Amino acid sequence: MSATALSPATAHYREAFERLRPQLGGTASRRVAAMERFAELGFPGAREEAWKYTSLRRLESRRFVPAAPATTPVDVPAAFVAQRLALVNGSPVGVVPASLGGFALGTLDTAPEDQLLRALGGGGTERFAALNAALSIGPLLLSTTAGQQSDDVLQLTLVTTGTGPTLASPRIAVRMAAGSRARLLIDHVDDGAHEHFTNAVLDIELAAGAHLTLYRLQRQGERAFHIERMEVRVGEHATFVMRDSQLGAALARLDTNVSLDGRAAATEITGVFLADGSRHLDSHIHVGHRAIETTSLQDYRGIAANKGRGVYNGKAIVHEGAQKSNARQVNRNLLLTSGAEIDTKPDLEIYADDVQCSHGTTTGQLDPNALFYLRSRGLSEPEARSALTRAFAGAVLARVDEPALARHVHDELDRRLVRLLEVTA
Amino acid sequence: MLSIRDLHAQIGVRKILKGVNLEVKPGEVHAIMGPNGSGKSTLASVLAGRAGYDVTKGTAHYLGDDLLALEPEERARRGVFLAFQYPVEIPGVNNAYLLKAALNAVRKRRGLPELDAFEFLALIKGKMKLMQMDESFLSRGVNEGFSGGEKKRNEILQMAVLEPRLALLDETDSGLDIDALRVVATGVNSLRSPERAIVMVTHYQRLLDYIEPDFVHVLSDGRILRTGDKSLALELEKRGYDWVKQEASAA
Ligand SMILES: Nc1ncnc2c1ncn2[C@@H]1O[C@H](COP(=O)(O)OP(=O)(O)O)[C@@H](O)[C@H]1O
Numbered sequence: 038m039s040a041t042a043l044s045p046a047t048a049h050y051r052e053a054f055e056r057l058r059p060q061l062g063g064t065a066s067r068r069v070a071a072m073e074r075f076a077e078l079g080f081p082g083a084r085e086e087a088w089k090y091t092s093l094r095r096l097e098s099r100r101f102v103p104a105a106p107a108t109t110p111v112d113v114p115a116a117f118v119a120q121r122l123a124l125v126n127g128s129p130v131g132v133v134p135a136s137l138g139g140f141a142l143g144t145l146d147t148a149p150e151d152q153l154l155r156a157l158g159g160g161g162t163e164r165f166a167a168l169n170a171a172l173s174i175g176p177l178l179l180s181t182t183a184g185q186q187s188d189d190v191l192q193l194t195l196v197t198t199g200t201g202p203t204l205a206s207p208r209i210a211v212r213m214a215a216g217s218r219a220r221l222l223i224d225h226v227d228d229g230a231h232e233h234f235t236n237a238v239l240d241i242e243l244a245a246g247a248h249l250t251l252y253r254l255q256r257q258g259e260r261a262f263h264i265e266r267m268e269v270r271v272g273e274h275a276t277f278v279m280r281d282s283q284l285g286a287a288l289a290r291l292d293t294n295v296s297l298d299g300r301a302a303a304t305e306i307t308g309v310f311l312a313d314g315s316r317h318l319d320s321h322i323h324v325g326h327r328a329i330e331t332t333s334l335q336d337y338r339g340i341a342a343n344k345g346r347g348v349y350n351g352k353a354i355v356h357e358g359a360q361k362s363n364a365r366q367v368n369r370n371l372l373l374t375s376g377a378e379i380d381t382k383p384d385l386e387i388y389a390d391d392v393q394c395s396h397g398t399t400t401g402q403l404d405p406n407a408l409f410y411l412r413s414r415g416l417s418e419p420e421a422r423s424a425l426t427r428a429f430a431g432a433v434l435a436r437v438d439e440p441a442l443a444r445h446v447h448d449e450l451d452r453r454l455v456r457l458l459e460v461t462a
Numbered sequence: 463m464l465s466i467r468d469l470h471a472q473i474g475v476r477k478i479l480k481g482v483n484l485e486v487k488p489g490e491v492h493a494i495m496g497p498n499g500s501g502k503s504t505l506a507s508v509l510a511g512r513a514g515y516d517v518t519k520g521t522a523h524y525l526g527d528d529l530l531a532l533e534p535e536e537r538a539r540r541g542v543f544l545a546f547q548y549p550v551e552i553p554g555v556n557n558a559y560l561l562k563a564a565l566n567a568v569r570k571r572r573g574l575p576e577l578d579a580f581e582f583l584a585l586i587k588g589k590m591k592l593m594q595m596d597e598s599f600l601s602r603g604v605n606e607g608f609s610g611g612e613k614k615r616n617e618i619l620q621m622a623v624l625e626p627r628l629a630l631l632d633e634t635d636s637g638l639d640i641d642a643l644r645v646v647a648t649g650v651n652s653l654r655s656p657e658r659a660i661v662m663v664t665h666y667q668r669l670l671d672y673i674e675p676d677f678v679h680v681l682s683d684g685r686i687l688r689t690g691d692k693s694l695a696l697e698l699e700k701r702g703y704d705w706v707k708q709e710a711s712a713a
């Protein structure tokens with residue numbers, strides 16, 4: 038592809054990549070191939086189905102500077118759990134401990150094979166996964182050994198920071214060995230000082246009988262752009278659980294792709310998002326049932342207010358031969374004020390005959406009878422609205438079984454709801 | 463305490479209250495009886511501040527203030543309490559949270575300090591015992607999965623906790639068996655005092671055996687057609703409402 042055919046934004050990242058390349062580790066040819074893939078795909082056009090409700094025009098108009106390897110630690114918010122590692126623009130600073138919170142830690146340099154730069158094909162965020170593969174620094178590898186059981190939680194705080202608008206490309210691989218059990222908390226933050234762009238990739242693999250719970254908190258600043266791609270492969274009798282809280286950034290898009298590859302593989306993906314202010318939050322979840330007796334549950338609750346916009350696209354595909362599978366999808370949305378909008382598209386494709394599938398989606402406002410009941414007891418309108426909104430989110434938040442994190446999300450919802458409801462009441 | 467003059471209210475174009483007059487003084491207990499659809503719940507709702515009603519004529523004053531100008535929460539904080547005919551189920555909003563938030567809102571308005579969790583629990587336990595409610599109700603969602611009788615008891619529990627000046631009870635007796643009725647009546651009677659007034663909407667004389675009213679009113683087609691003492695309730699029980707309507711139209 039000739040450089041002249043590239044859009045200005047794409048050309049910008051390719052040039053920046055050339056400049057940065059000497060500082061990046063890994064296999065140079067793979068990075069170059071990844072960059073070429075990004076250049077080929079470019080930014081999504083207005084017609085692209087996967088970006089129907091989310092425009093990247095603003096993101097494309099910016100020229101973020103890809104981060105170089107970080108050398109100095111930065112301030113990060115207090116940890117929710119005892120064991121925490123902070124990554125600055127995707128790279129660990131200083132010596133990485135050999136193990137922490139139930140995982141063995143490695144980087145690309147020490148990883149047995151260069152498996153992290155595997156191209157992640159398909160979907161609307163493939164281009165960004167490729168950009169990440171080209172630019173990610175010191176990708177982190179978390180692994181367990183067969184049968185290892187841990188009740189600890191490892192928290193990764195991913196902070197995006199820079200002296201100007203910065204592109205951070207965190208890349209994390211998780212390899213759960215057969216029969217192992219672990220918990221991981223990923224907390225996305227930024228310095229709030231500039232408009233930053235975080236382009237993250239998570240690549241997760243669970244071998245037979247493994248169990249991973251992933252808590253995710255996206256609480257980046259009001260001006261942040263956040264795009265994230267999560268690829269999860271789940272083996273026989275293995276279980277992947279995600280508890281997502283999408284609260285921050287100006288524009289965020291998360292693609293979670295879960296492939297249930299082995300017999301009786303299971304996943305449970307629950308989450309809540311709060312699109313207040315002029316926030317735009319887009320979650321795409323794609324679960325592929327590829328083996329018999331696989332089960333999936335998706336339960337997302339969205340709240341939008343002011344000029345906030347939410348997008349939820351949940352898809353489950355039961356492939357041929359995935360008999361006796363069970364796929365459930367629930368998506369409930371709440372519009373708190375009249376300017377807000379949530380676009381939802383539950384989607385079920387079934388190519389097997391002996392399966393159980395269900396999906397349900399609702400979008401509505403707070404129940405006026407409940408509101409009056411609470412006010413007739415003396416609660417102010419903002420209090421009553423926030424109590425009902427918390428109750429709405431609470432059904433999903435109750436599953437966040439890590440107390441400090443759950444408390445944070447509850448408090449954050451409270452704080453933001455009371456503030457916004459007082460303004461609009 | 464409560465002074466209603468020529469109150470007219472409608473929903474959309476449908477006229478429901480067509481000139482209600484009612485005077486309630488501190489310490490009094492009033493019963494409002496009347497056929498289904500006569501406007502009893504509408505009257506209670508308008509007084510509590512539910513949205514959706516147009517008051518086209520008339521006034522309602524409470525302790526000298528224009529009640530209809532106040533937000534529902536402000537009415538509650540000033541001591542107006544409505545026990546709902548159909549209490550609302552609110553899953554996810556904790557019963558204890560509501561009781562505490564409501565009590566503290568009322569206390570704040572009265573210039574009293576907020577209760578901490580410990581003081582609150584001490585207070586609530588006694589009231590729950592009175593209403594024969596198990597403490598496990600506290601941790602459940604508001605009215606969530608409560609039986610009909612439990613919902614009504616919960617309404618009276620809230621009333622006992624909030625200690626209103628003016629209590630409006632909308633068919634708090636309907637759907638209760640005789641034991642539950644006794645419990646509810648005990649709760650209501652525990653609140654009778656010279657400073658407090660109670661207006662209860664009911665269909666049945668039964669409740670009035672337990673909570674003796676000073677006045678009985680017959681509301682029919684949006685108007686109070688007749689007012690008497692408790693013997694009127696007995697007469698209504700025997701003769702129904704038609705004779706009241708006939709005498710009123712003859713007059
Ligand atoms: N939301 C509403 N819209 C239209 N009509 C209503 C509404 N609520 C009540 N009504 C009507 O108003 C009249 C009075 O109702 P209500 O006050 O509930 O009577 P009561 O409590 O005495 O049985 C009834 O005819 C009822 O159908």
Ligand SMILES: [Mg+2]
Pocket residue numbers: 502503504547632633
């Ligand atoms: Mg009624």
